[in-house]
Amino acid sequence: METDELIINMGPVHPSTHGVLRFKLRMDGEIIKECTPVLGYLHRGTEKLGEMKTYLQFIPYTDRLDYMSAFPNNYAYVKAVEELAGIEVPLRAEYIRVITMELNRIVNHLVSIGSLLLDLGASTMIMWGFRERENALQLFEKLCGARMTFNYIKPGGVREDIPEGFIPQLNEFLKDMEKRIEDYEQLINSNEIFLMRMKNIGVISAEDAINYGMTGPTLRGSGVDYDLRKYEPYSIYPDLDFKACVRDECDSYARYIVRIEEMKESLHILRQVVDTIPEAKIVSNPKYGVAPMTGTPSAVSTYFPRIFTPPTGEVYSRIEAPKGELGFYIASDGTTKPYRVKIRSPSFCNLTAIPKMVQGLKIPDLIAAFGTIDVVLGDVDR
Amino acid sequence: MTANAYELIVYILTLLGVYEPILNVFQVLGIEYIFKILIVLVEVGILFVFVLLTVMFLTWMERKVVAMVQARYGPMVTGPRGLLQPVMDGVKLIGKEDIIPAKADRWIFTLAPFIVFIPALLVFIPLPFGQSLIISDLRVGLLYIIAISAVSPIAILLAGWASNNKYSLMGAMRAVAQDISYTIPLALTAIAIVLFTGSLSTVDIVNAQSGTWFGIIPKWFIFLQPLGFILFLIASIAEMGRIPFDFQESESELVAGFFTEYSGMKFAMFFLAEYAHLFAVSGIVVTLFLGGWTFPILPFVPAMLVPLVSLGIFLVKTYAVIFFAMWLRDTVPRVRIDQLLNIGWKIMVPLALLNLLLAGFLVTAGVF
Numbered sequence: 001m002e003t004d005e006l007i008i009n010m011g012p013v014h015p016s017t018h019g020v021l022r023f024k025l026r027m028d029g030e031i032i033k034e035c036t037p038v039l040g041y042l043h044r045g046t047e048k049l050g051e052m053k054t055y056l057q058f059i060p061y062t063d064r065l066d067y068m069s070a071f072p073n074n075y076a077y078v079k080a081v082e083e084l085a086g087i088e089v090p091l092r093a094e095y096i097r098v099i100t101m102e103l104n105r106i107v108n109h110l111v112s113i114g115s116l117l118l119d120l121g122a123s124t125m126i127m128w129g130f131r132e133r134e135n136a137l138q139l140f141e142k143l144c145g146a147r148m149t150f151n152y153i154k155p156g157g158v159r160e161d162i163p164e165g166f167i168p169q170l171n172e173f174l175k176d177m178e179k180r181i182e183d184y185e186q187l188i189n190s191n192e193i194f195l196m197r198m199k200n201i202g203v204i205s206a207e208d209a210i211n212y213g214m215t216g217p218t219l220r221g222s223g224v225d226y227d228l229r230k231y232e233p234y235s236i237y238p239d240l241d242f243k244a245c246v247r248d249e250c251d252s253y254a255r256y257i258v259r260i261e262e263m264k265e266s267l268h269i270l271r272q273v274v275d276t277i278p279e280a281k282i283v284s285n286p287k288y289g290v291a292p293m294t295g296t297p298s299a300v301s302t303y304f305p306r307i308f309t310p311p312t313g314e315v316y317s318r319i320e321a322p323k324g325e326l327g328f329y330i331a332s333d334g335t336t337k338p339y340r341v342k343i344r345s346p347s348f349c350n351l352t353a354i355p356k357m358v359q360g361l362k363i364p365d366l367i368a369a370f371g372t373i374d375v376v377l378g379d380v381d382r
Numbered sequence: 383m384t385a386n387a388y389e390l391i392v393y394i395l396t397l398l399g400v401y402e403p404i405l406n407v408f409q410v411l412g413i414e415y416i417f418k419i420l421i422v423l424v425e426v427g428i429l430f431v432f433v434l435l436t437v438m439f440l441t442w443m444e445r446k447v448v449a450m451v452q453a454r455y456g457p458m459v460t461g462p463r464g465l466l467q468p469v470m471d472g473v474k475l476i477g478k479e480d481i482i483p484a485k486a487d488r489w490i491f492t493l494a495p496f497i498v499f500i501p502a503l504l505v506f507i508p509l510p511f512g513q514s515l516i517i518s519d520l521r522v523g524l525l526y527i528i529a530i531s532a533v534s535p536i537a538i539l540l541a542g543w544a545s546n547n548k549y550s551l552m553g554a555m556r557a558v559a560q561d562i563s564y565t566i567p568l569a570l571t572a573i574a575i576v577l578f579t580g581s582l583s584t585v586d587i588v589n590a591q592s593g594t595w596f597g598i599i600p601k602w603f604i605f606l607q608p609l610g611f612i613l614f615l616i617a618s619i620a621e622m623g624r625i626p627f628d629f630q631e632s633e634s635e636l637v638a639g640f641f642t643e644y645s646g647m648k649f650a651m652f653f654l655a656e657y658a659h660l661f662a663v664s665g666i667v668v669t670l671f672l673g674g675w676t677f678p679i680l681p682f683v684p685a686m687l688v689p690l691v692s693l694g695i696f697l698v699k700t701y702a703v704i705f706f707a708m709w710l711r712d713t714v715p716r717v718r719i720d721q722l723l724n725i726g727w728k729i730m731v732p733l734a735l736l737n738l739l740l741a742g743f744l745v746t747a748g749v750f
Contacts, residue, residue, distance in 0.1 A: 006548060008548055008549075030552070030719060030720075117715060120715035120716060121625050121626065121628065121714075121715045121716030122625075122712075122713070122714060122715040122716075123448070123452070123712065124451055124452050124712050124713065127452035127453060127454060128452065128453065131453050187713070191713075191714060191715065193626050193714050193715050193716070193717050194714075194715050196717060196718070196721055197715060197716075197717070197718060197721075362718060362719070362720065363552075364716075364718045364719065365718070
């Protein structure tokens with residue numbers, strides 16, 4: 001029988017493209033013959049903005065890259081600037097940074113798993129995820145006043161010290177989270193329909209994953225033991241006891257399990273950090289003065305100068321963000337603004353593997369595979 | 383003892399002492415049949431209003447059940463605990479602009495929601511809500527129900543085709559494939575029940591379940607046909623198009639499936655039909671497997687109150703089934719279309735045939 005190809009534009013306005021992504025699909029009935037992601041609907045010229053703004057002014061823009069996990073974005077940029085300028089960071093500030101980043105990893109994975117399940121048609125997980133996310137966001141709010149875009153991590157330290165009552169609330173969150181993760185596993189892991197939808201779907205071999213430049217849970221789901229926190233340790237991670245979560249199945253299910261395991265590891269890290277957080281100042285560079293233990297917003301500007309000139313040079317610095325390797329390349333010409341900022345965002349690189357993953361599968365599989373890639377469009381288009 | 387709702391109305395009017403006088407008036411005028419038509423209109427009107435109110439309540443209940451599962455409140459603002467939310471929804475939908483896409487087939491596009499809605503109401507005709515509370519006890523009741531349910535996929539296909547939208551068409555095609563493959567196990571398990579009762583009449587099926595075994599266990603077919611019950615329930619949920627089998631919509635893949643292009647009251651028609659269908663199918667599950675309106679306490683109820691009490695029993699059972707469907711929706715993801723068809727043809731149909739065989743053995747052995 002003669003059949004026609006069907007071309008479907010999925011997105012940019014579609015319930016499960018997580019924003020303004022568009023897939024151009026060449027379909028043979030329900031089977032995807034070719035899938036082409038069309039990007040750029042959320043392009044804001046962030047990299048160019050980096051050249052226009054001073055080093056400190058650019059930090060709020062990094063919040064808006066991967067808006068689900070803004071702390072690691074802050075940190076990745078600030079780490080690059082610190083390496084460029086050779087700024088030392090006091091231990092307490094590093095501890096606070098790790099607390100924020102690991103909390104943010106949990107938040108990110110909650111949303112990721114929730115929206116994956118929502119795409120599969122199970123609406124409960126996202127609500128449960130948002131319930132716990134709310135607790136974490138309240139912690140963030142306590143810490144820096146913002147819930148999503150923090151602008152909290154600054155070169156040389158953090159903006160403010162942890163407030164009173166933060167640590168007990170964090171401990172409560174950790175205790176609560178442990179039980180919640182068990183709940184999630186009970187709801188999802190043994191669900192026959194979920195397994196049917198996830199196992200052997202969106203398979204990408206370790207070799208392909210590396211070639212496509214995939215990183216983060218998506219790469220570890222393909223059996224590659226690559227976690228920058230282990231592989232190229234930064235901050236206080238060398239002192240902490242945790243393991244990189246790796247699964248060998250290479251399919252959507254493996255990527256989902258890696259996320260659940262990572263949440264558990266993050267909880268483990270947080271418990272260690274909370275117990276051993278040292279009493280010290282939160283900003284290092286004596287040139288900028290010594291920040292008080294508790295800073296008010298007015299005090300902060302006193303300790304972080306608005307104008308900041310690192311020496312000429314260039315640096316590429318990368319961290320393990322919740323979604324994968326987040327790298328900032330900064331070239332400095334010795335002025336107050338970077339000469340060039342390049343962002344290597346995990347979402348963008350992970351997304352490139354989608355056409356390979358879904359070829360010959362069906363539209364529902366595209367949704368499932370795309371959900372496990374965990375893409376935020378702000379991070380893809382920059 | 384009255385047989386159906388018509389006779390019940392006549393009985394009540396007679397009790398009130400108004401039946402004879404009114405009938406006389408009409409007889410004098412020589413238009414006795416108009417009086418009969420009026421009574422029929424009244425009973426159908428009561429059914430219609432009852433179903434619509436139930437549907438409104440179900441939309442509220444759905445939200446509340448989802449909210450309970452998901453640690454939320456659900457609607458709370460409109461009316462006590464949000465009970466008036468369905469009214470507000472209706473007002474909102476009526477106020478919407480009625481959009482017909484430029485390239486849609488105007489006639490079919492407009493007609494489709496009605497073709498979906500009418501069978502959803504017609505299914506209730508042979509459904510016994512309680513003793514005597516049945517519009518018409520058709521001799522082919524069960525066959526009628528299955529046949530009428532099979533009309534809705536045609537309407538869905540019409541809607542999907544007329545919208546002239548790729549998502550709508552795909553949703554419609556899926557819906558039809560799904561309906562065809564699940565009507566078969568549905569009918570096969572229903573036939574197993576007919577083997578026991580020897581009658582397609584829904585009233586006979588309910589009456590057959592009215593006794594008890596050993597004075598304790600009610601003679602419901604769920605105990606004779608546990609496998610059949612499970613198969614029928616799964617097939618019904620698939621017929622209704624609810625998660626985990628909601629392919630006609632599958633909003634994360636096909637935006638909204640076959641009603642992507644519909645808005646306003648036309649959309650509301652699909653919505654109403656969906657919940658009317660949910661109520662009807664749950665009622666059928668109760669009638670076939672859970673003893674309908676019967677319950678071992680009924681013999682001890684005064685004869686006058688039996689229709690009312692049996693209606694209550696029927697509703698409690700039906701809402702239990704509905705709650706199960708809603709609960710299921712909040713717990714499991716959606717299966718894939720090919721997996722759905724595999725389950726339908728490779729698992730459900732053989733099991734339904736096996737179930738039929740078992741029922742045959744039981745009947746031959748004279749268990750029932």
